Structure formats: C-alpha cells, structure tokens
Amino acid sequence: MIVKDVVCPFCGCLCDDVEVTVEDDRVVAVDNACTLGTSKFLGDHRLPGPIRRDGNGWKDISYDEAIRYAVDMLLDAERPLLYGWSSTHGEAQCVGVHMAELVRGVIDNTTSVCHGPSILAIQEVGHPGCTLGVVKNRADLIIYWGCNPIDAHPRHLSRYTRYADGFFLENAFRDRTVIVVDVRKTETANIADEFVQIRPGGDYAVLSALRAIVRGKTDTIPRSVSGVPREQLLRIARRCKEAKFGAFYFGQGITMTRGKYKNVRNAIELVDELNRHTKFTISAMRGHYNVYGSNEVNTWMTGYPFGIDFARGIAFYNPGETTAIDVLARRECDACLIVASDPAAHFPRPCVEHLAEIPVVQIDPYANATTAFCNVQIPVAVTGIDAAGTAYRMDGVPLRIRKVIESGYPSDEEILSRMYAMIQEVRSE
Amino acid sequence: MSELLIRNACVIDPINGIDGETMDIAIRDGRIVEDVNDSTAEVVDAGGALTLPGGIDSHTHICGTKVNFGRYMSPEDMRAGRTPRMGRMHATSGYSVPTTYGTSYRYSAMGYTTLLEGAMAPLEARHTHEEFLYTPLQDTLANTLFDGNWAVMEAVRDGDTKRVAAIIGWTLSAVKGFAVKLTNPGGTEAWGWGKNVSCIRDPVPYFEVTPAEMIQTIVRANELLHLPHSVHLHCNNLGTPGNYSCTIGSLGLIPDLNDRRQTLYATHVQFHAYGGSGWDDFCSRSEPIARFVNMRPQIVIDMGQVMFGKTTTMTADGPMEFNLYRLHHNKWSNHDVELETASGIIPVLYRRKNLVNSVMWAIGLELALLTENPWQCLLTTDNPNGAPFVRYPEIIGLLMSKRYRDAEFATVHPETGHRVPLPAIEREMDWHEIAVMTRSGQAKALGVLEIGKGHLGVGAEADVAIYPIRIDEVDPSVEYQKVVDAFRCTDYTIKRGRIVSRRGECLVDGNNTTVWVRPKISDSYDMVRDEEFVRKFDRYYTVRMSNYPVQEEYLRRNLWRRNLCIETEAEL
Numbered sequence A: 001m002i003v004k005d006v007v008c009p010f011c012g013c014l015c016d017d018v019e020v021t022v023e024d025d026r027v028v029a030v031d032n033a034c035t036l037g038t039s040k041f042l043g044d045h046r047l048p049g050p051i052r053r054d055g056n057g058w059k060d061i062s063y064d065e066a067i068r069y070a071v072d073m074l075l076d077a078e079r080p081l082l083y084g085w086s087s088t089h090g091e092a093q094c095v096g097v098h099m100a101e102l103v104r105g106v107i108d109n110t111t112s113v114c115h116g117p118s119i120l121a122i123q124e125v126g127h128p129g130c131t132l133g134v135v136k137n138r139a140d141l142i143i144y145w146g147c148n149p150i151d152a153h154p155r156h157l158s159r160y161t162r163y164a165d166g167f168f169l170e171n172a173f174r175d176r177t178v179i180v181v182d183v184r185k186t187e188t189a190n191i192a193d194e195f196v197q198i199r200p201g202g203d204y205a206v207l208s209a210l211r212a213i214v215r216g217k218t219d220t221i222p223r224s225v226s227g228v229p230r231e232q233l234l235r236i237a238r239r240c241k242e243a244k245f246g247a248f249y250f251g252q253g254i255t256m257t258r259g260k261y262k263n264v265r266n267a268i269e270l271v272d273e274l275n276r277h278t279k280f281t282i283s284a285m286r287g288h289y290n291v292y293g294s295n296e297v298n299t300w301m302t303g304y305p306f307g308i309d310f311a312r313g314i315a316f317y318n319p320g321e322t323t324a325i326d327v328l329a330r331r332e333c334d335a336c337l338i339v340a341s342d343p344a345a346h347f348p349r350p351c352v353e354h355l356a357e358i359p360v361v362q363i364d365p366y367a368n369a370t371t372a373f374c375n376v377q378i379p380v381a382v383t384g385i386d387a388a389g390t391a392y393r394m395d396g397v398p399l400r401i402r403k404v405i406e407s408g409y410p411s412d413e414e415i416l417s418r419m420y421a422m423i424q425e426v427r428s429e
Numbered sequence B: 001m002s003e004l005l006i007r008n009a010c011v012i013d014p015i016n017g018i019d020g021e022t023m024d025i026a027i028r029d030g031r032i033v034e035d036v037n038d039s040t041a042e043v044v045d046a047g048g049a050l051t052l053p054g055g056i057d058s059h060t061h062i063c064g065t066k067v068n069f070g071r072y073m074s075p076e077d078m079r080a081g082r083t084p085r086m087g088r089m090h091a092t093s094g095y096s097v098p099t100t101y102g103t104s105y106r107y108s109a110m111g112y113t114t115l116l117e118g119a120m121a122p123l124e125a126r127h128t129h130e131e132f133l134y135t136p137l138q139d140t141l142a143n144t145l146f147d148g149n150w151a152v153m154e155a156v157r158d159g160d161t162k163r164v165a166a167i168i169g170w171t172l173s174a175v176k177g178f179a180v181k182l183t184n185p186g187g188t189e190a191w192g193w194g195k196n197v198s199c200i201r202d203p204v205p206y207f208e209v210t211p212a213e214m215i216q217t218i219v220r221a222n223e224l225l226h227l228p229h230s231v232h233l234h235c236n237n238l239g240t241p242g243n244y245s246c247t248i249g250s251l252g253l254i255p256d257l258n259d260r261r262q263t264l265y266a267t268h269v270q271f272h273a274y275g276g277s278g279w280d281d282f283c284s285r286s287e288p289i290a291r292f293v294n295m296r297p298q299i300v301i302d303m304g305q306v307m308f309g310k311t312t313t314m315t316a317d318g319p320m321e322f323n324l325y326r327l328h329h330n331k332w333s334n335h336d337v338e339l340e341t342a343s344g345i346i347p348v349l350y351r352r353k354n355l356v357n358s359v360m361w362a363i364g365l366e367l368a369l370l371t372e373n374p375w376q377c378l379l380t381t382d383n384p385n386g387a388p389f390v391r392y393p394e395i396i397g398l399l400m401s402k403r404y405r406d407a408e409f410a411t412v413h414p415e416t417g418h419r420v421p422l423p424a425i426e427r428e429m430d431w432h433e434i435a436v437m438t439r440s441g442q443a444k445a446l447g448v449l450e451i452g453k454g455h456l457g458v459g460a461e462a463d464v465a466i467y468p469i470r471i472d473e474v475d476p477s478v479e480y481q482k483v484v485d486a487f488r489c490t491d492y493t494i495k496r497g498r499i500v501s502r503r504g505e506c507l508v509d510g511n512n513t514t515v516w517v518r519p520k521i522s523d524s525y526d527m528v529r530d531e532e533f534v535r536k537f538d539r540y541y542t543v544r545m546s547n548y549p550v551q552e553e554y555l556r557r558n559l560w561r562r563n564l565c566i567e568t569e570a571e572l
C-alpha cells in the first residue's frame, strides 16, 4: 500500500508530500523525502520493550513497571527536570507541561541548546516573518546566513527557495538571487549567486555594517569588515534594497557563535530597517521537526517558549537560570525525565556528568547516547510512523502528522497520560 | 440527569423581554426548562442578585498563531499576570495576552461563557483549534480570514459571486471556522509587497480588485451561504487621521439583505472614527459614524474601546502594525500567511497624558453612547488591542455614569475637550442596555440565538452569570464603583448547567464547545472537484490539499466537550 501526502517527521521543513510504501506494517519504500527523512522512515533497531538498569546490564521490565518507576521518581524528586520534547507530537508536549506543573519541575526543550538566543532576541525586538509559501511565491532575494540547508534541511531549497517556482516567480532558479553568508564555503554556498565569507566571530560587525549602509551611512564603512570587502557589503546592501521581497534565513552559525543573541538581534534590526525600503522577512532554520511546536505549546500553556520553572507554583522563566543546562550544571536537579531527545549527545560535560548521578528515565523509541545514563528507558511509537499527532513547521504552520503503520508501541502521549493520571492521584488537592 | 435550580434571581433577559424580574431559573441537563424537581435539584440562591445570560464576546483575540506570538515575544507581559496552580486551576501567566487558561479563568470570573476569536488564518487554523481545547470554560468560535485570499480575489475580479461563495464555503468547512472575516480587505495582499491600500477604491496590486468590490461581493456570497453571522469587517485604513470617511464609505456599500440580523458587522470602529488631516488636528468623528449607523439597521458595530495602560496590539492588518511600529519604535513582529492574509504585533502604552490616546479613549465611549440602539453597538476593546478584556467592567461603569466619565475626563490630556463631543453627552445606559451590549446583542449579531445562546428562555443553553449586585439598591450613575466591582467577578458563572466559577474560583476542568459551520454545497460548486482551484492550490500552497483541512481530532469530544457544527443550505 502506498500512503500519499505523508508528513516527514525529521526536520523543521515538515515536508508533507512524502509517499510511503507500507507492507505488513513495515515501511518498505519512501519517495519524495530527502535522505535524512528517508532514513528516519526506514529506521530500524527499535528497543523492543522497556528496560531497567540492573548492575552493569539491563533487565526487561513491563510497561506498567516502567511507568511506575518513572512516576515514583518524579514524586520523590525535589527538583525534577522534564527535558526534550522537540521530536514528539504536541499532544504529548501538553501532557508534559501539565505534569511539570503538578510536580513543580523545570520543563525545557532543545531550544535552549540551539535557537534559545534567537528567542531572546525576538523577545527584545520582535520578529518580522512569514510562512514558507510567501517566500516561495514572492521572494526574489534569499539570504542564508550561518546555516547550511543542503546538509540540515535538504529540501528547503527545492520546496521553498532556490528551485521552487512560485506565483510571482515562474522560473525560480533564474529570477531569484541567493546569497550565502558563512565562515566557510559550504555546499549551500556552491549553489549561491553570491557567497560572503566572514571571519569567524565577525557576524555582528558585518550585520552592523550592512545596517549602516542601508541607513545611508556608507562613509563610515572601512575597507573591509571581518574579512568582507567594502565593495561586497555595498553590493549586498544594494541587492537587498532593490529586491521586491527579501527573505533572510539564519542558523546556528550566528546563534551559537560569538555574540549569540546579539547577532540575531542585529539581523532582525537589519530586516526592520530594510522594511522601510522594501518587503523583507527573517526566520530561524529550526532543526527538530517539532521544536517549534514545543515552543508553541509551552507558550500557550505557560507563557514562555522554553526553560520554565514551576518550583513556586507559578510559571517562572529566566534563561541562564531555568534551562536544563542551568539546573544540571548547578547540580540542582535530582531526577530527570527525558522525552524525545538525546541530551547526552549534545550537553556540556558537567551536565552529562550530573545526569549520571541522578535517576533518569528516558522515553524514546531508540537506544541513544543518553541510554547509557538512564535507569529506565521506555520505548514508544515514532510520531509520523506509528503514531499520529500535531507538529509545527519552522514557520509556525501546524500540520497533523500521520500514522502510517501499526506497531503496537504506545505513543508518547499515552505513556505520559498514564503517568500524569497516577501523579494526579497522589498530588491533586 | 442533572438538575439545577437558581432561586431569587433578578433576571434581565432582553431577548425574552424580561427586565429585572425576580424569578427562579430551572435547568436540566444543560438547558433551561420550565421546572425541575425542587427536592432533588441542586439549588443556588441568587439572593436577588443581578442574573444575566452568560456573557458573549463577539470580537476578541484569544487563540492562535498571532496571539501566541504575542505571548512568545513578551515575557514582560507574561510576568505581569501570574497565578499559581490552585485547586482545579492551572498556573496562568500574562496580563494583556494571558495564557489560554488565564484567558479562560478570567473571562469566566467575569461571567463570560462564549468567545469569538476575531481572526484565524485558514492555513493555521489547527493552531487556533488546539488552543481552543485549552480554553476550557467558554464555547469558542473562529472568524476566518479571507481578506487576501487569492482564489477569492480572482473570483471577485471575475464577478463570480457564486464562486466566491463556494470557495468560502469549502474553506470554512475545511478549517472548522464560524464566520467570514475581512481584515483590511486587499491591504493584507498589498502588504505582501510592503504596500497597502489607502481606501476602498484603491486597487490591490496584481489582482486588480478594489476593497469595495471585495466587500460587496463577499457580503452577497455570505448570504448565499446562509451563514449564521454576517461578514465581519475590519475596515481599511485603520488608525489614521481622517479615516472616518473611508469607514462611512465602506458601511455605505452594504444593502440590507437579511431580516434576522445585520448584513455587516464592523468591528472596533473606534479605530476607524478619526477626523483630521494629521496627528496635529486629530479629532473624533464618532458623530457622523453613529448617525450613519442609526439610519441603517443592516449595520452592527462594536466599540473597540481604548483604556489607558499597557497592552499589546495584534491584528491581521500587517501594514497597519508596521506603521504603528514606525510611530512607537517598540518591538515589532509580522507574519504573512501564503495566499491568505498577514498579521502584525506590537506592544503599546495608552497614556492619559497623550492627546491622541485621550481622543481615542473618548471615541469608543461616544460611539456606544451616540448609537441609539444598543443592539447596534456592542461592548468590546478588540481585546487586547484597545485594552485587555479585564477592563470591561470599567467600561460598563463609564457607560452607566456621566459622573464617572466626567471624573475620568478631568484626568486626560487637557486639549481633549476641543477634539471630542464626549463631555456634552448626557446619556447614561441602564442595566438592560448593558445586558444587550455584552451578551444578547452579540448572540443576535453572531446568529447563535438559534443554538440557545444569549438568552434564558426555555430551551436555551444554561449559560448564566450571577453578579453580586442588587439593581434595586444601587444607583449606577452615582455608585459606579459598585457596578465596576460587581462586573469584575460573578458570584456564580454557570455553563451548560454546571457551576464553573464561584467568586472567581474556577471549579471544573472543562465545559466547552467549538461551534463551526458547514454550508451544504452542490457538487458543481464543490471546490475539491474544481480543477483550476485544485491545480493552483497544489502549485502555490506549501501544504498539500489533503493535509489542509482541520481533522476531527481537533474538536475532541469527551464528557464535557462538544463539537457543534451548524449546517446551512447554501444557494449553490
């Protein structure tokens, strides 16, 4: 059987035109997806059932036992951390927020280690953006700054920018200009019309120079700024102002390098400035397919996109104090529930070391780096393959992710709802 | 079977012609009935307190992409309104844009049981519906945006009203919307190029239709679909000096096509009632607008009252928000939605010491006081654009008391008196008029009387608000503070026969319904079978047509959650 219009649960592009061939409740072929998406659909080696650490090895346990363990761990904790959430469906994220509130824990998602700085910048200066289809249909200028979509969001170029024909651009490849700005010549740079190479750490200065030029203050610009010649800066600024519609996409090349959120703020303010001359938008290239959904869910339920601390009953937000990294690095947290992410692969060493010392339960279909730090792991269905639910594309468009096979695994939402109900019995009133 | 008996209620129920009668209200299984078994029913003694149908907000921004972005970008606003988890109540955050629970609890404490989200982009409808699920204590409905819809504009250009109706009908059913909203029609498409339309005769770039043509055609299409609500219009040119003439021009386009309700609902008219040629001679033009409305039963407006203090502005009117940003230089967010619409958000502070803000404050009140028939001017702040909804009680006080208005007027910018007629207006509204402006008028305008909203007659949904005030003992003209306090917090808010809020404490976890429409359309007008529509959809949207409709899962039903689809017979 071929299932059409399947949504790919891998990256923030959330391509929804994938065709999946299913035989005997197994995915046997995938069309339209990129290699990243395809390998996720075809992924194998699921953990067969819940496991519990037993000395140096593992012991199989039942779902009931595993859930009981996780519930007891959270009930017993003084400062529980509920982390992850970016690769599961919104319905599970909602249960997670309720649970964090009830156990007075910290709830955080992977934003705090990728686009956290972007959100901090947005909270200072706002965010002029648009949906991806607006760019596809209108944008005659695209800037990729500090990101490499060919690697991380392979179909961004074909569905929305470089190769995507749109209503006002009948021949996108010819009619659209693509500028890539990065510290090294990436593969994306190879397909750009213009590549701007910046010295590492120089993004802030280059953005400032562009802002000055757009404002007409060309005389103050030195011969070169962070390795970019003055002439090139003038040309880029002119191209931006002359575009009918410009779209600026940025990635971790500016959020996680020197300047961090200040870089993003500067980029947003450049775009604000350009809007006085033409139409311009800016957007972050969000990585995990539903990291943006996690931000959305957290926001409508708690008021904040990530790093929320319920220790005092209210929702309290102060990145630098209330993200997963913060509470782990301070060795404050005394139990951790991890859902749909792999912190051991991405967190700084001291944080991972602390994880090794406290009880940890991971809810995840696959064994990963974090498994080594778990006391219990509970395998679940993969959203988009054997579980359905909601995800938010990087531009905020929500889609319903389909279930294409029946695996028998419970979904994240089911496991978390059972846990929540048990915690409620103890904690309510 | 569950029964509830409210005793000694001093009832004002304008739809049923009840004006301050003390009576009992019997409720069985969520509806008002003739009587219940006195000995077994749960009894609530209202003690002679003012009892009204549950409040209805016919234009508020509470759920969806843009509202959530208002929260996302504003931790300072989130900090300004925090409550901890308590009893059945979840933690809440936010003052001008509360979290969904915050919105729901605070509205419920004020006696509101039904809310219409003012602007939902079809492509992002799923988001609005997700937040509706977490707005547990009110029935929710969504205005659906068509102001920059490409397929609609093309059909308008071709003069094909039936096709316009067919596209709207398909979209509303697909995204589970309730009504047709036009926000700055044509302007949101022009904003795709950083431009705007100046008024109703200004053509939209490329599509070559004018806002006037769009409004006229869509109004007729709306009636072909026999939708419960009329077209809901946010006029072009919001917020600019002299825009009142554009507003009158827009209202003048509207024939009287429906004998059960208005043919056009014009929202937040305060923002569209400005005189002057610039900020220097900015002044009120509430009088010509109210005069115009007084002569046309086919128009209903809402106030869009401004109250002094901090708030957040958010609207699909992207170009207007950018202009505001250029005035205020505060943070600015924008979000254009492919093939459909736009939106923008900026925080604002309305100051008494600011002349323009003072004039704005006066205009909203003037519109309400100068519109003779309260059924034609409903109480809103365009929450949170003019002020957060928690300020409604003060507005009620101002409408009921000349003395209160004078006291406030003494504190606004001293020049205001030369710019506005407010000080000369003597009218003080009575309890009955307030009941019309806060529930019954909304129910009639939205066309939801038929599903039992906005009144307390037998068969109505048992949504009831009991306010701690005795209208025979209080003179609102003098004791306006008592009025304000009473409307801040009910003794009881009852939703479909269940007590959901008691003196501000919310007692249950969920009792809401999503109300949406499905016009029945013949196969020959079914857009799914229309090759051109399908081809353009596939080519220009970034979402596949099969993934576009909001699935039934987003109207989840359980014991207390309902999914209420109003089917209409379209003339197509």
Ligand code: SF4
Pocket (backbone or CB within 6 Å): A008, A009, A010, A011, A012, A013, A014, A015, A032, A033, A034, A035, A036, A037, A038, A153, A154, A155, A156
């Ligand atoms: S670009 Fe992203 S969403 Fe699209 S197929 Fe590849 S991994 Fe999946």
Ligand SMILES: [Zn+2]
Pocket (backbone or CB within 6 Å): B059, B060, B061, B118, B119, B267, B268, B315, B382, B385
């Ligand atoms: Zn509005």
